[in-house]
Amino acid sequence: MTYIAKPKLHHPSLQPNALGFTRRDYEGRISTLCAGCGHDSISAAIVQACYELSIEPHRVAKMSGIGCSSKTPDYFLGQAHGFNSVHGRMPSVLTGAAMANRDLLYLGVSGDGDSASIGLGQFAHALRRGVNMVYICENNGVYGLTKGQFSATADQGAKSKSGEVHVDSAIDLISMALLLGASYVARSFSGDKKQLVPLIKGAIRHKGAAILDVISPCVTFNNHLGSTKSFDYVREHDEAVNAVDFVPAKKEITADYEPGTTELVRQHDGSYLKLSKLRPDYDTSDRIAALAYLQEHQAQGELVTGLIYVAPEAADLHDHLGTADTPLNTLTEKELCPGAKALEVVNGEYR
Amino acid sequence: MRAIAGQPLAATNDFVVKFANINGSGSASANELFARSILRMGVPVASRNIFPSNIQGLPTWYEVRVSGEGWLGRRGGVDFMVALNPQTFDKDMASLEPGGYLLYDSTKPIPPEKFRLDITVLPIPLTEICNKAYADPRQRQLFKNIVYVGALTSLLGMDLEAVKWLIAEQFETKQKLLAPNIQALGFGYEYARDKLKDRCKLKVKRQDKVGERIFIQGNNAAALGCVWAGATVCAWYPITPSTSLAENFNRHASRFRIDPVSKKKNFAFLQAEDEIAAIGMVVGASWNGARAFTATSGPGISLMSEIFGFAYYAEVPAVVFDVQRGGPSTGMPTRTQQSDLLLAAYASHGDTKHVLLFPEDPHECFDFAVAAFDLAERLQTPVFVMMDLDIGMNDWLVEPLAWDDTRRYDRGKVLSAEELEAGKTFGRYLDVDGDAVPYRTIPGTHPSQGAYFTRGSSHDAYARYSEEGATYIAGMQRLLRKFETAKCLVPKPVVREADQKARFGVIYYGSTAVAMNEAVAVLEKKGLPLDLMRVRAFPFNDEVEAFIAAHEQVFVIEQNRDAQLMKLIVGECAIDPAKFLPILHFDGTPITARFIIKEIATRAGLAEAEAQEAAQ
Ligand SMILES: Cc1ncc(C[n+]2csc(CCOP(=O)(O)OP(=O)(O)O)c2C)c(N)n1
Ligand code: SF4
Ligand SMILES: [Mg+2]
Numbered sequence: 001m002t003y004i005a006k007p008k009l010h011h012p013s014l015q016p017n018a019l020g021f022t023r024r025d026y027e028g029r030i031s032t033l034c035a036g037c038g039h040d041s042i043s044a045a046i047v048q049a050c051y052e053l054s055i056e057p058h059r060v061a062k063m064s065g066i067g068c069s070s071k072t073p074d075y076f077l078g079q080a081h082g083f084n085s086v087h088g089r090m091p092s093v094l095t096g097a098a099m100a101n102r103d104l105l106y107l108g109v110s111g112d113g114d115s116a117s118i119g120l121g122q123f124a125h126a127l128r129r130g131v132n133m134v135y136i137c138e139n140n141g142v143y144g145l146t147k148g149q150f151s152a153t154a155d156q157g158a159k160s161k162s163g164e165v166h167v168d169s170a171i172d173l174i175s176m177a178l179l180l181g182a183s184y185v186a187r188s189f190s191g192d193k194k195q196l197v198p199l200i201k202g203a204i205r206h207k208g209a210a211i212l213d214v215i216s217p218c219v220t221f222n223n224h225l226g227s228t229k230s231f232d233y234v235r236e237h238d239e240a241v242n243a244v245d246f247v248p249a250k251k252e253i254t255a256d257y258e259p260g261t262t263e264l265v266r267q268h269d270g271s272y273l274k275l276s277k278l279r280p281d282y283d284t285s286d287r288i289a290a291l292a293y294l295q296e297h298q299a300q301g302e303l304v305t306g307l308i309y310v311a312p313e314a315a316d317l318h319d320h321l322g323t324a325d326t327p328l329n330t331l332t333e334k335e336l337c338p339g340a341k342a343l344e345v346v347n348g349e350y351r
Numbered sequence: 352m353r354a355i356a357g358q359p360l361a362a363t364n365d366f367v368v369k370f371a372n373i374n375g376s377g378s379a380s381a382n383e384l385f386a387r388s389i390l391r392m393g394v395p396v397a398s399r400n401i402f403p404s405n406i407q408g409l410p411t412w413y414e415v416r417v418s419g420e421g422w423l424g425r426r427g428g429v430d431f432m433v434a435l436n437p438q439t440f441d442k443d444m445a446s447l448e449p450g451g452y453l454l455y456d457s458t459k460p461i462p463p464e465k466f467r468l469d470i471t472v473l474p475i476p477l478t479e480i481c482n483k484a485y486a487d488p489r490q491r492q493l494f495k496n497i498v499y500v501g502a503l504t505s506l507l508g509m510d511l512e513a514v515k516w517l518i519a520e521q522f523e524t525k526q527k528l529l530a531p532n533i534q535a536l537g538f539g540y541e542y543a544r545d546k547l548k549d550r551c552k553l554k555v556k557r558q559d560k561v562g563e564r565i566f567i568q569g570n571n572a573a574a575l576g577c578v579w580a581g582a583t584v585c586a587w588y589p590i591t592p593s594t595s596l597a598e599n600f601n602r603h604a605s606r607f608r609i610d611p612v613s614k615k616k617n618f619a620f621l622q623a624e625d626e627i628a629a630i631g632m633v634v635g636a637s638w639n640g641a642r643a644f645t646a647t648s649g650p651g652i653s654l655m656s657e658i659f660g661f662a663y664y665a666e667v668p669a670v671v672f673d674v675q676r677g678g679p680s681t682g683m684p685t686r687t688q689q690s691d692l693l694l695a696a697y698a699s700h701g702d703t704k705h706v707l708l709f710p711e712d713p714h715e716c717f718d719f720a721v722a723a724f725d726l727a728e729r730l731q732t733p734v735f736v737m738m739d740l741d742i743g744m745n746d747w748l749v750e751p752l753a754w755d756d757t758r759r760y761d762r763g764k765v766l767s768a769e770e771l772e773a774g775k776t777f778g779r780y781l782d783v784d785g786d787a788v789p790y791r792t793i794p795g796t797h798p799s800q801g802a803y804f805t806r807g808s809s810h811d812a813y814a815r816y817s818e819e820g821a822t823y824i825a826g827m828q829r830l831l832r833k834f835e836t837a838k839c840l841v842p843k844p845v846v847r848e849a850d851q852k853a854r855f856g857v858i859y860y861g862s863t864a865v866a867m868n869e870a871v872a873v874l875e876k877k878g879l880p881l882d883l884m885r886v887r888a889f890p891f892n893d894e895v896e897a898f899i900a901a902h903e904q905v906f907v908i909e910q911n912r913d914a915q916l917m918k919l920i921v922g923e924c925a926i927d928p929a930k931f932l933p934i935l936h937f938d939g940t941p942i943t944a945r946f947i948i949k950e951i952a953t954r955a956g957l958a959e960a961e962a963q964e965a966a967q
Contacts, residue, residue: 058798061639074804074816081794082804083638085631086657092586092628096635096643097794099584099619104639104795122631125624324615328583329640329793331617333760336581338607340754346575346603347751350565351390 018054026051028078032071038190038216038231039069039138043076045193046107046136049200050077053248060105061097065090065119067145069111069138069216077107088119091126091135095317098131101327102318105204106133113143116152116171123173127180127209132316134203135211137173138190140218141229148221159226172298174308177211178291183314184210185290186244187305189234190217194243198273199307201246207268208314215303234303241282241293241306247272267312275307284310359471360450361552364394364419366430368503368553371443373436375407381496382413383746384517385503389417390566390748391513393558397423397865399745399941404591404684410439419558423712423748424866427945431553433499435477444470452551454499454506473547475502480538494535501539506551511540565751569742570646572713573672574599575752576720577644578607581760582670583618584643586632588625588651591684592740593674596646597622626651630658630669637668638805640765640793642724644670649678649691652698659733660699661807663830666780666789668727668763671695672720672736674743677939686939687740689861690911695735696889696919702827706734706837707889711864712742714749715887722842728763730837731791739910741862741941764790771800779803779814780826787832834890841888844895849880855932855955856902860886860916863908863942870947879955881906889919896924906951908934910942 014022026047031040050057060080062073066087073082085093094108108126115123115137126135141154150158153173154166177185184206188196196214203210215234217223223230228237242263249270265273265284275284283289290309297304360366368385372378379400386398397416403409416426431452434443444453449469455461457474466472477498481491504514515533522529570593577585577600585604587597597620604618619636623629629645636643647655652673662669675691677683697704706726710719719736727734764784766777771792777800780789789812792801803814810826811817859867864885871881884898899905899920907917914933921928934950936942 056798058802059795061794063635079799079802081792081802082806083635084804084806084808085634086661086807089627089631089658092623092631093635093638095621095628096584096586096632096637097639098635099586099621099632100636100639100641100643101795121624122628125628129621321619321621322616323619324610324613324617326610326617328617328619328636331581331583333581335617336583336608337579337754337760340756342607343575343579343752343754347563347565350567351563 017051019056021051021054021057023047023051025079026057026077028073028075031075033068034220036219037068038140038218039072040075041190041193042136042138042196042214042216043072045190045196045200047076048193048197049204052197053201053204055105055204059103060107062107062109063090063094063097064109065111065114067111067114067143068218069144070109070114072138073107073109088114088117089122090114091119091122091131094133095126095129095131098133098317099321099323100329102132102323103327106131108133108135110135110137111144112137112139112141112151112153112173116173120152120171124176124180127177127182127211130181130183130209130314130316130320132208132318133210134200135209136200137211137213138216139173139213139229140216140222141227142218142222144218144221148218155228158228159224161221161224172294173211173213175291175294178287178294178309181209182211183208183311185309186211186307187213187215187303189215189238189305191231191234192238192305195240195305198244198246202244202267202273202307202310205246205267205269205271206310206312208311208316237301237303238305239297239302241279241304241308242284243276243278244307245274245276247274265310265312273307273310278306284308357469358450359452359552360430360448362430363554363556364417364558366417366553367426367428368415368417368431368433369429369443370413370433371436371439372411372413373438374403374405374409374411376496377493378411378435378496379413381500382415384514384521385500386415386746387517387566388504388509388514389415389555390561391517392510392555393561394419394555395421395423395560395748397425397748399425399741401940402685410436417555419560421560422865422869422944424869425941425943426869427943431551433503435499452553454502456495471550473506473550475499475539475542475547480542484535484538490531494531497532497535498539501536502543502547503539504536505540505543506547508554508556510557561748563751564748566746566748567713568595568744568746569710569713569716569738570596570674570744571599572752573646573716573720573736573738573743575603576717578603579717579754580642580721580724582642582644582724584621584633584636584641585618585645586621586623586629586636586643587645588623588629588647590648590651592676592744593646593648593651593672595744596672596674626654627658630655630671633669633671634658634662634667637727642670642728644672644724646672646674648674648676649694650681652691652694656698657700659705660701660703662733663699663703663705664701665805665807666731666791667805668731669733670720670723670727670736671733672738675737675739683939685740687862687941688910688937688939689737689739689863690913690915690937692737692911692915692919693913695737704834706730706732706841708734708736708842709860709887710736710738710742711861711885712749713747714752716742717752719842725761726837726840729761729840730788730833731763732833737861739862764788766790766792766796766801768797771797777801777803778812780810780829781812782829786836787829788836838890838892841890841892843892844887844898845885846894846898847883849875849882851880853880853882854903856882856884856898856905857908857951858884858886858898858905858916858920859908861910863910866942866944866947867908869944870951873944873948874951877952877957879952879957881951886916891920891924895920896926899924899926899930904932905930906932906934906954908942908947910936912937
């Protein structure tokens with residue numbers, strides 16, 4: 001038996017979506033992050049994307065690790081189950097949950113410390129397995145929750161608030177994701193909702209491992225002059241390769257389609273990503289070229305954003321494992337237990 | 352073993368044969384063939400593989416105890432040595448009982464003064480026989496193993512047809528290999544029959560003592576238990592001695608869990624990148640309503656600890672098989688121990704404790720695997736099945752595995768969409784029933800009811816973040832009460848009282864049981880009555896305390912250095928440690944009956960001489 005969701009009544013000015021939900025139905029508890037924290041903008045973008053896509057909130061599983069960023073799943077989609085795991089281990093917990101029920105939408109939220117330091121291994125392996133998920137790394141170049149130490153994504157030469165210079169090479173999660181076989185790879189900025197919301201929507205509708213590296217300034221510990229993850233720095237250096245518009249499956253797309261400057265990517269579920277090419281030479285389907293492009297442009301101090309790469313028909317974890325279509329967690333005892341007779345046969349094989 | 356001074360040992364269906372081989376030489380299947388052939392003659396055997404952490408070249412042994420009386424533990428000592436490893440030849444010979452037998456490859460002659468005088472030497476030119484018969488070097492090596500099985504068949508008076516029959520079964524699908532194997536068997540058999548006639552006084556005689564029993568490894572039985580228990584997710588990372596548990600699960604599930612229509616798998620089997628990821632996956636899957644497990648050994652338990660604490664505190668089910676090996680650190684990866692008890696019982700930081708089960712043999716590995724899933728879901732907590740290498744990786748003769756079709760899984764307190772719709776109040780950590788076990792909901796169940804935020808940070812009864820002291824304490828106290836509930840649900844100890852009043856009690860657990868059964872029979876004959884209690888789970892049920900209270904002194908037999916079970920009992924039941932007499936065996940080999948007999952006899956004050964005699 002299924003139950004129809006009953007949206008609460010809201011102020012008439014709040015527009016309901018196709019399910020009858022308003023934006024507010026996608027919100028969560030009041031955030032306890034610092035005022036102005038980039039992470040809160042990402043939460044707002046997630047709310048917006050889910051609302052616009054008319055996602056049933058309770059069909060989402062929100063997973064996270066530990067950090068300011070990892071707290072945020074409490075601040076959106078209040079009707080969804082959340083799992084705030086341990087530091088750096090969200091990818092494995094999410095993978096397990098996804099194995100148990102392939103039908104939910106898995107939304108993993110992590111930080112740069114959570115993903116690029118303690119959890120780098122799990123980050124890598126979840127991507128190479130093609131876990132069907134939206135993985136958002138809220139990247140501020142520091143450990144916010146432990147008060148501002150450099151993280152592994154901090155750029156070489158970046159200055160801490162106290163003036164300390166970061167000497168180690170930075171880990172670029174996006175380049176790694178490309179190498180590891182992620183099939184939807186994007187970078188964005190928490191301050192650019194126009195870019196971020198459609199990228200999240202595209203990721204939600206993507207089948208396979210979708211990773212979004214979202215630069216998300218920490219206003220308390222990493223928003224000063226000399227930081228390469230501050231609002232000002234990111235605004236100045238942001239070089240988008242494309243502007244993405246998400247077109248749902250049933251909508252017709254004829255209007256402003258201009259070959260050459262616009263590209264259409266059809267995803268597994270029939271929806272489209274309409275890409276306005278800001279860099280005419282950029283091709284989102286060429287993984288190797290994307291890697292080279294990132295290396296070149298980042299070396300020039302550009303922060304490359306937009307949809308970096310997409311393989312719309314990639315295989316996912318369940319394809320790899322060969323699991324049946326029915327979610328494993330709904331199988332009944334009758335389907336699961338071979339019973340006494342079969343065990344007798346097995347016994348016979350060990351005599 | 353009745354040794355008459357200066358005489359070769361003579362016994363029927365009561366002796367120990369040990370094979371000394373080189374790892375990677377293909378001896379394992381021949382040795383197993385030998386053991387199974389004896390079983391086919393209706394005579395119980397206990398076999399143990401003693402192997403190095405190595406793929407090729409290092410020494411490896413296989414010990415077969417033939418016991419018409421049905422003793423399945425290690426006895427201790429060796430009566431017949433098949434000495435095929437030059438590296439260990441001297442030591443192997445030295446380990447023989449006086450009057451024992453030594454079979455060796457006599458192709459290269461060994462000077463007579465190298466041999467002990469009090470044993471019977473049985474030379475067979477294995478290499479020569481094989482070099483003559485086979486051209487291919489690999490065959491020359493492999494068939495040597497079958498040739499010595501043939502020789503043993505003759506020497507021990509075994510049923511040649513039974514051995515041939517087994518070979519035929521083994522090569523049913525590889526007919527091409529059947530004839531050469533039978534031929535090699537014949538070479539050994541005929542050589543021993545013609546050249547070594549009547550030289551061996553150890554005999555196997557047909558009996559009817561095996562019955563319906565099966566010969567199976569604990570890892571395999573536990574894997575079957577997982578399939579029958581309805582486990583759908585297995586996430587693991589390879590580690591000896593647990594690897595074959597996961598691999599067997601995959602094998603059995605691939606046979607019994609295929610969707611009849613789509614032919615796809617109704618299970619997910621995933622080799623994780625490490626043990627932390629493996630337990631993360633198990634917890635994620637269990638949280639999402641699947642029955643999930645991992646199999647590992649001590650080093651894996653160490654790595655998983657943070658997530659065990661999470662699962663304890665956030666109350667997520669998880670089933671963990673710890674196939675224990677010799678620690679600490681890498682320790683002795685291919686040797687057995689029971690040395691993870693304290694680690695597992697309190698795995699993770701903060702006040703944490705976990706449910707442990709101690710199966711005694713592969714049969715109980717199956718049963719406890721099934722029980723573990725029920726307990727984990729009923730109690731919403733990790734449950735550890737504490738096996739060891741001896742049970743996990745050796746073939747044991749046990750009662751057939753049993754399943755009752757009327758049995759139902761206990762999926763625990765999970766609120767359905769109907770219950771949520773009906774307005775049943777939901778507080779994820781609310782003790783509604785007074786047993787301290789709350790209700791949970793599975794993600795995606797209901798559009799507007801039952802969602803909650805799972806977290807390892809301090810939370811109130813409604814899963815809301817709270818660092819309020821009183822709220823925190825209430826949660827922690829409830830978890831303690833939940834552990835009390837667990838006491839009534841876990842398997843009770845098995846108590847066996849002596850016919851006469853016994854001053855001493857004996858506590859033991861896990862793979863020690865087989866050796867203990869034999870030891871107590873001998874000790875009672877020697878006039879030392881003992882009451883026995885086999886502990887099967889932690890937390891300890893009230894029976895455990897009652898048993899200890901009823902005895903002046905209690906022996907605790909363990910396969911670790913630190914008397915870990917004893918410490919657990921002392922700490923958890925607040926019992927004076929002076930009450931216990933720990934007997935500890937931890938050299939990495941399975942504990943023997945002789946060891947237990949000698950230790951108990953000595954410490955119970957049986958006269959020294961008597962103790963020595965009892966050990967024989
Ligand atoms: C095992 C472990 N080690 C250390 C910590 C302490 N810790 C909490 S959050 C954090 C860093 C978080 O950084 P990031 O993921 O970048 O999140 P942010 O706060 O910047 O959003 C650390 C080191 C922990 N919780 N667990
Ligand atoms: S410390 Fe930084 S990351 Fe954390 S909430 Fe404040 S601004 Fe955000
Ligand atoms: Mg950070």
